[in-house]
Amino acid sequence: MIDLENVCYAYENEIALRYVNLHIEEGESVIIQGPNGCGKSTLIRLLNGIIFPSEGKYSYKGNEITEKVLKNNSFAKWFHQQVGYVFQNADTQLFCSSVEEEIAFGPVQMGLPQEVIAQRTEDCIRLFHLEKLRNRPPYHLSGGEKRKVSLACILSMNPEVLVLDEPLAGLDEKTQEMLINFLKEFHKSGKTLIIITHNKQLAKTLGTRFVYMNEEHELVEQ
């Protein structure tokens, strides 16, 4: 499903990824770990088509992901629907005027019928217990609530692959448990998970495969 072949990436003169090889099959739950600044977030940005390899090849379902390919709007939209990315900083992911609007944003764009949009929005609101917050502006929510909204607004597009960057950072124990349970169920349904985390409990509960990025910016299978 996801194939990285000898991928390198550098910011100006600073190397962030060094000859990374990674093959992810459908339904896997891959945990990426490593020290700060080793290139984990860069890898995730690359997997989401935000940045592109300086060297090497990245393919998703047999389609090579390049800047040129993603200039094709139809392909880019399909690709972004397939791979959902939950940012580490929920603040930068939310831009609509209410929680409800935020969750409905993806389904509305996909051109789904009105009743399906309403259904998906309601389901996501119920799933994350956001009923009381539905009309609140996302920016004024607490950290944990923002995290739930940012996850809900990606899930409403029903992606095949869910990429999460430190999903439990800054959350209280109860919300952490809630998210872990949800991700477990999500994974059971056959969806692919790619998670960057330092949280041992999350890694242990969800991971079916563990990869480690070392300080040399290389990916090592564990």
Next chain:
Amino acid sequence: MEKDELNVMQEMPEWMLQKEEYIPSSDREAFLTKSTKAVLGVLSRMKFQGGKDGRFSATPSFQLFYTLIYIILTACNQNYFFTLIMFAGVMVVLAFYPAKSIRRILAGTLGAVVISALILTPAMFMGNPQILLRITTKVYISVTLIGILSYGTSWNRLTAALRTFRVPDLLIFTLDITLKYISVLGGISLDILTALKLRSVGKNPEKARSFSGILGTSFLKSREMSDEMYASMCCRGFTGEYHKKHKYRFRKQDLLHLLLLVCCLLLFYYLK
């Protein structure tokens, strides 16, 4: 209650368990989004494009000083020969920079030169073609000197250099913070725009609304950051006054630049 919540959590909606059969419709990326991304990209890159101090660079305060003097001399001189010498000098200094920096410096200069040439075009038809040449050359020298100063000195050292000229510390501090936060906010807005792009998986009927959402969030974020920063400053004893120890130290490299400056001043008087 907690147990109930966790149980409800496991009831996944039917559609989420199925594969999405989605064929995107065509919708072009809005011009507004593209242009904003370009502008924000420049803002967020500001921190990376802060000039690097070269091996033979003078002290930033001295750099700032001689750049101002060179600009004043170029502007005041009446002898075109002096202007040409300055032009040659600027070209020699520019030649020491990497190709990428030269391109950036000259890109900034080009705009100023073209505008001044356009403004002065009527002079050419009114019998004063030499004015066009003189002034555009002077504009080229002055703007390139500023470009060299900007690319040859890091932002923070340049603002700190203002202290030598008795600019109040609080003003310098405000300038520093402004520059820092322009870059930080540019980065945040760019991230929001990326999030919007990643979720733009179809036809967006309300592009303007999404765009205003980005601006609104950036504005709220800037307010929040300024409040937080002020609070943290107060917690560290800030009462409205800001003092910093500063001392100008003469370096070996300054001597070379000082000699050049003296030569330039002598040449200016000689050719006057």
